[in-house]
Amino acid sequence: MEETSGYKEYVAGLLAGVATVITGHPFDTVKVKLQKHNTVAHGMQYKNGLHCTARIVKIEGEGPPNSRPQPQVIIPAAVYGGAIISFVLCPSELVKMQVQGTDSLVPKSGRYSGPLDCALKTMKTEGVTGIFCGGLTTLLRETIGNAVFFSVYEYVRHYMHLQLKAASSDHNYLNDVGIGIVSGGLGGVAFWSSVLPLDVAKTIIQTASDKSSTKNPFQILKSIYGRSGLSGCYTGLGPTIARAFPANAAAIVTWELAAKLLGVERE
Numbered sequence: 157m158e159e160t161s162g163y164k165e166y167v168a169g170l171l172a173g174v175a176t177v178i179t180g181h182p183f184d185t186v187k188v189k190l191q192k193h194n195t196v197a198h199g200m201q202y203k204n205g206l207h208c209t210a211r212i213v214k215i216e217g218e219g220p221p222n223s224r225p226q227p228q229v230i231i232p233a234a235v236y237g238g239a240i241i242s243f244v245l246c247p248s249e250l251v252k253m254q255v256q257g258t259d260s261l262v263p264k265s266g267r268y269s270g271p272l273d274c275a276l277k278t279m280k281t282e283g284v285t286g287i288f289c290g291g292l293t294t295l296l297r298e299t300i301g302n303a304v305f306f307s308v309y310e311y312v313r314h315y316m317h318l319q320l321k322a323a324s325s326d327h328n329y330l331n332d333v334g335i336g337i338v339s340g341g342l343g344g345v346a347f348w349s350s351v352l353p354l355d356v357a358k359t360i361i362q363t364a365s366d367k368s369s370t371k372n373p374f375q376i377l378k379s380i381y382g383r384s385g386l387s388g389c390y391t392g393l394g395p396t397i398a399r400a401f402p403a404n405a406a407a408i409v410t411w412e413l414a415a416k417l418l419g420v421e422r423e
Contacts, residue, residue: 254274304346336412
């Protein structure tokens with residue numbers, strides 16, 4: 157029994173070490189470049205860590221001008237970003253749904269007065285793990301969804317730029333807005349179309365009154381599919397897609413225009 161426990165602790169420590177290296181490697185790269193170049197009398201000098209990071213992204217992180225989107229770069233980057241943001245979204249969405257899902261028939265003493273009250277009570281009764289209930293499902297949703305979103309966004313954006321360049325040599329902010337609306341909107345629709353079943357499972361996990369119920373999203377979806385078919389797994393598709401297009405279009409347009417105003421150039 158002790159050997160089994162020791163093996164599990166070793167694996168847990170190994171995974172923790174891998175996560176540390178993956179997370180810290182970009183920062184370590186910046187540190188090494190600063191130490192190498194800023195300690196010599198001649199050569200490239202970086203103003204600070206941010207300047208160094210910007211140089212790395214500009215010189216080493218871009219493909220050739222007008223190159224096609226590179227899925228081998230887009231997908232890992234999107235998955236990595238999704239994994240990180242899932243640790244923020246999981247507790248915040250748990251609290252939001254717990255507060256929103258409180259029925260008016262529940263006595264006032266049993267209701268949450270607000271998000272902070274919900275978070276504190278959850279941590280008090282269930283510990284830190286309670287606030288991360290549904291974490292695996294959130295991780296799957298965000299990693300898969302972001303990979304789909306940014307793949308669609310980059311390819312649609314690339315194709316539209318090619319079409320506009322072929323049709324006219326003039327380029328203005330209206331073109332950028334139009335491209336941002338279409339590419340961002342379609343990316344958002346693709347995101348939710350691909351992961352809505354996982355979101356349905358996550359909602360069930362995070363709003364379940366029985367804390368001992370399964371947290372396995374695939375078991376939950378299998379049960380839903382058995383009762384309601386594929387349509388049950390896509391419950392809420394209408395309002396989700398209706399929100400996804402304008403919300404993601406607005407986000408991408410804002411990002412693209414802000415990047416241009418700040419001097420960030422993209423092909």
